[in-house]
Amino acid sequence: QNSSDSSQEYTSDVFAMDTYMTLTAYGENAQEAVEAGIAEIQRLDDLLSTGKDTSEVAQINANGGGVLSEDTDYLVKRALDIYQSTNGAFDISIYPVMQLWGFTTGNFAVPSESDLAAKLALVDAGKIILSEENGQTSISLPEGMEIDLGGIAKGYTSGRVMDVMKSYGIKSAVINLGGNAHVLGNKTDGSQWKVGIQDPEDENGYLGGVSVTDKAIITSGGYERYFVDKDTGVKYHHIIDPKTGYSANNGLISVTIVSADSTLADGLSTSLFVLGTEDAITYCEEHCAEDGFDAIMEDEDGKLYITDGIYDDFINMNNNKNIEK
Ligand code: ADP
Structure with missing residues (x-):
């Protein structure tokens, strides 16, 4: 006591x-x-888990965008700030490349140059569009882009x-x-x-x-x-x-x-x-x-x-x- x-x-x-x-x-x-x-x-x-079909991030990827929750809104903005300050070394749109290498599934494989080039062409967080309305943020991804907040x-x-x-x-x-x-x-x-x-x-x-x-x-x-x-x-x-x-x-x-x-x-x-x-x-x-x-x-x-x-x-x-x- x-x-x-x-x-x-x-x-x-x-x-x-x-x-x-x-x-x-x-x-x-x-x-x-x-x-x-x-x-x-x-x-x-x-x-936040990209690998869970029901997660907010997976839904955004499946739909090419959507309205962000408070947590995801905060994180995406922090990630984009770091993308800017590192000249793109940190890029949450790297996900299609992660998939190609098999890091998302464990089915690892070294991709061909052409497959890699095709996926790399989808990567550029600078093309993510955020818009604010009624105190909420919406995200819009270009065709084929997918994001991953794993980093x-x-x-x-x-x-x-x-x-x-x-x-x-x-x-x-x-x-x-x-x-x-x-x-x-x-x-x-x-x-x-x-x-x-x-x-x-x-x-x-x-x-x-x-x-x-x-x-x-x-x-x-x-x-x-x-x-x-x-x-x-x-x-x-x-x-x-x-x-x-x-x-x-x-x-x-x-x-x-x-x-x-x-x-x-x-x-x-x-x-x-x-x-x-x-x-x-x-x-x-x-x-x-x-x-x-x-x-x-x-x-x-x-x-x-x-x-x-x-x-x-x-x-x-x-x-x-x-x-x-
Ligand atoms: P861990 O999550 O294994 O502790 P890190 O914090 O270093 O390791 O993050 C690695 C994760 O970040 C990868 O699994 C992937 O989801 C993501 N990622 C890989 N490369 C990049 C990159 N250049 N920019 C942003 N995220 C990345």
Whole structure:
């Protein structure tokens, strides 16, 4: 009875958005908060999953447009902002190309040049038309275009889950949505959360970690979802360069974004991976401070790039000396 509120801990798992998710909350109402968080994940999964025929996004794709719900409206606009600021590296209209490669079904195949060119011709988020009427947004897609919010949905979802948890009075929580981490507040002992970042070349290792408070820590890498072509041995992964239609291969093997804005963090982890080493560094120089994010990126030579804002909070687990600010 004298146990302090913060000693209460509740954890639960859920499979949603094609991945395993774990939610842990501390304090009074921890269980209710986690359960409400899971309900929110399921609500957004039903709304945003391109693969679910009944989802709002699937309906938009089937009908070439429609009226957007509040969540989808917000997400599409954030996605289009990132499309603009990354010169098209982030493009939610990449879906027909994802399908062609089999990333949506698991029936992987390297497409012919002509099939790829035909699908790539449908990709250009700049052609998405949004119109506002009576406080509602409608979306209209050109013939053949289909959208996929997979590059940004989990970041948005973790932010929503944290909002739900906060509404239950929770001040300390950590969630992991299939490698996308998000922490609320600090640990119950008042110290910062320490979040490990997966080593892209070793499933069981870490490339390092970060000490954080109230942040999303979201990583994109070519090691997450991929297949190997039996004939050539070439590895193809699920982050597509909209310029080529092929798996992005521009020098980076892992990009982690740390930000209080989890939607931005998710969109940018994919974007900077596509942009590649040089352009990603330039993007960080121009946007990190103003937009409120930091980046930890590893290139194919094992060199780590860490932006100023997170440099002192990086935990160098491997005694890595090849680090550049
Ligand atoms: P994961 O969702 O596996 O954690 P990411 O956050 O990096 O990984 O997002 C990859 C997903 O983003 C793909 O599964 C696909 O749905 C989508 N995607 C792939 N390439 C792009 C791109 N260039 N722009 C926007 N979305 C993309």
